[in-house]
Amino acid sequence: MSLYTPDRLEPSDETDAHDIDETGAADRAPGRPTVTVVVPAMNEAKNLPHVAARMPEGIDEIVFVDGHSVDDTVAVARSLWPDAKFVTQSRKGKGNALACGFRVATSDIVVMIDADGSTDPAEIPLFVGALVAGADFAKGTRFADGGGSSDITFGRKLGNKALNAIVNLKFGAAFSDLCYGYNAFWRHHVPVMALPAVEATEAQWGDGFEIETLINVRVANAGLKITEVPSFEQDRIHGESNLNAVRDGLRVLRTIRSEQRTTATHLSPAPVPQG
Secondary structure, three states, X not given: OEOOOXXXXXXXXXXXXXXXXXXXXXXXXXXXXXXXXXXXXXXXXXXXXXXXXXXXXXXXEEEEEEOOXXXXXXXXHHHHOOOOEEEEOOOOOHXXXXXXXXXXXXXXXXEEOOXXXXXXXXXXXXXXXXXXXXXXXXXXXXXXXXXXXXXXXXXXXHHHHHXXXXXXXXXXXXXXXXXXXXXXXXXXXXXXXXXXXXOOOOOOOOOOOOHHHHHHHHHXXXXXXXXXXXXXXXXXXXXXXOOOHHHHHHHHHHHHHHOOOOOHHHOOOOOOOOO
């Protein structure tokens, strides 16, 4: 599957996230947005070939964020994406990895995917299409027509539903899949997310799996236009997930409780499912 025909890719870059200065958007062909895919990974060497095989042609930039892997993750990633930017995250956790990746992304659109094969890169054109059609934030959902999951357990599904209900009630949103991490957005909206500073040396709130809820709530609170995109979640191909349903569910609940609702005039409109 092709996203579009690229006219250039970013040159490779190897450095720690806290050593990189933020830059403006890369030069681009007129008439189309450029796309960066941020891939956070820790010990995912065996899964990366599948992810790469499903990546659409025409991605302008891949930012690969290593979570201090102890296997061959980085070496495999370099062989698959020699032109990617390679970043080592500054602390631990998925949230910190994403913050490090977003910081160095240079394209108009940023897509966040998982490195374990559970999120299908071949769906990226659907997310890009939703943004080009007018959305500010394209929210992946497993619970709309065309979406689904072969991985989610009954307990996690119930927990997700309960957390959805709390967020929708508290923030006037209409999410159907709060805890799914396959999302895309226009890069100029990153400041709205107010992510933890990558330079901090101590662990920060938002460094863990609660990052997805934190982003979703703050995007909704900012009044951005959210479009839900049906997505199918696959089983992890190799290895075991770092997600702990109880521990991380409690972190998500704490995130919801700690965020404050803005005035009604700034609430996000209901997400619009895309077929």
